[in-house]
Amino acid sequence: DAGVIQSPRHEVTEMGQEVTLRCKPISGHNSLFWYRQTMMRGLELLIYFNNNVPIDDSGMPEDRFSAKMPNASFSTLKIQPSEPRDSAVYFCASSLGDRTIEAFFGQGTRLTVV
Amino acid sequence: GESVGLHLPTLSVQEGDNSIINCAYSNSASDYFIWYKQESGKGPQFIIDIRSNMDKRQGQRVTVLLNKTVKHLSLQIAATQPGDSAVYFCAENLYNAGNMLTFGGGTRLMVKP
Numbered sequence: 043d044a045g046v047i048q049s050p051r052h053e054v055t056e057m058g059q060e061v062t063l064r065c066k067p068i069s070g071h072n073s074l075f076w077y078r079q080t081m082m083r084g085l086e087l088l089i090y091f092n093n094n095v096p097i098d099d100s101g102m103p104e105d106r107f108s109a110k111m112p113n114a115s116f117s118t119l120k121i122q123p124s125e126p127r128d129s130a131v132y133f134c135a136s137s138l139g140d141r142t143i144e145a146f147f148g149q150g151t152r153l154t155v156v
Numbered sequence: 157g158e159s160v161g162l163h164l165p166t167l168s169v170q171e172g173d174n175s176i177i178n179c180a181y182s183n184s185a186s187d188y189f190i191w192y193k194q195e196s197g198k199g200p201q202f203i204i205d206i207r208s209n210m211d212k213r214q215g216q217r218v219t220v221l222l223n224k225t226v227k228h229l230s231l232q233i234a235a236t237q238p239g240d241s242a243v244y245f246c247a248e249n250l251y252n253a254g255n256m257l258t259f260g261g262g263t264r265l266m267v268k269p
Contacts (some may be wrong), residue, residue, distance in 0.1 A: 046199075073255045085200070085245065085259040097254055133199050143188055143255045147199030 046148035048134050054154045062120040063151045066115055067136030074118050075145060076109055077133040085133075091117065092139055124155045165242065166264045176234040177263045178201060179246035186248035190257065191220060191231045195242045203244075204233070233265075241267045 047066040053060050067074050076088040087098040094111045102109070106125070111117040120130055131152050135145040169175045179187070187208040191199035193264075202252040206213045207230045213220050229246050243264050247257040 046266050049214050075256070077259075087256060087258070089252065091253060098256060115252050135199070137255050139255055141255070141258065143201050144190060144205060145255075145257055147192075147201070149197075150199050 046134055046136050046146055048132075048148035048151050050151060051149060052152045054156065055124055055143075057125055057155055058080060059155075060121045061118065061128075061153060063119040063132050063134075063153070064090075065117045065119070065134030065148060066132070067117070068146055069115065070138070071136035071146075072114075072139030073137045074111060074117050075135040075137075075143075076117070077135065077147075079132045079150070080130045088119070094095045120146075121153075126155045128156050162237065164262055164264045166266060167252055168266045168268060169192060169236050171238060171267055172235055175231075175236045175240070175241040176266075177231045177233075177265065179231075179263075181227050181246065181248045181260070183250055183257075184190050184224070185250050185252070187251040188249040189220070189222065189229055190247045190249075191218075191229075192239075192245045192247060192259075193242045194245065194262070201208060204242050210218060226258050236265075236267050238267050238269055 049064045051088045076092040079085045088101045089109045090097050109119045116152045133147050133150045135147045137145045159241045191203040193203050194200045204215045204218050204220050206222050211222050217234045221230045243262045245262045246260045
């Protein structure tokens, strides 16, 4: 299994631009998570899907952030418009679900907003 | 003004010695815990887990101890190797929080050859 696949690995964009981060979870996994990692705040959960349905988005910082999971094999995290304080590493993770909680992480997308 | 980042606790050990990394968790209702290892430029990787009905679990070179009375978790690494150098996170799951994991701040382990 290729594991959780994220793209792009690195993204540099100008303030005000739209950014879309992509994730392909491990096949057969029912739960998907988006995390953000910064030096200031550590590893924060942004949103959590179960069976493609958003379950908890209380970690999404603002309306500028949105996430979708149109099917079991694909999810996006969009920031529009982006701001310099959004610069961070964004991780996608997936787990089997049904109380099998171990989450497998992708390699992350390093976002820099200038 | 100058931004202040998370000050990661750092544990420095000699190669071959045993390492103990500690974690205080926040919620007494948490019933499942995981230790993750994160190497530079990579995502966190699962090391070992433990449920709240246990107080000890052993893996290969690693042992996790759980003390629910004081809400404390520890990770012991035997015969620490240079490849163990990384940031280690504990994560907790609340019994009624679905599959969500809440991560601690992390500890950096540095292994001196």
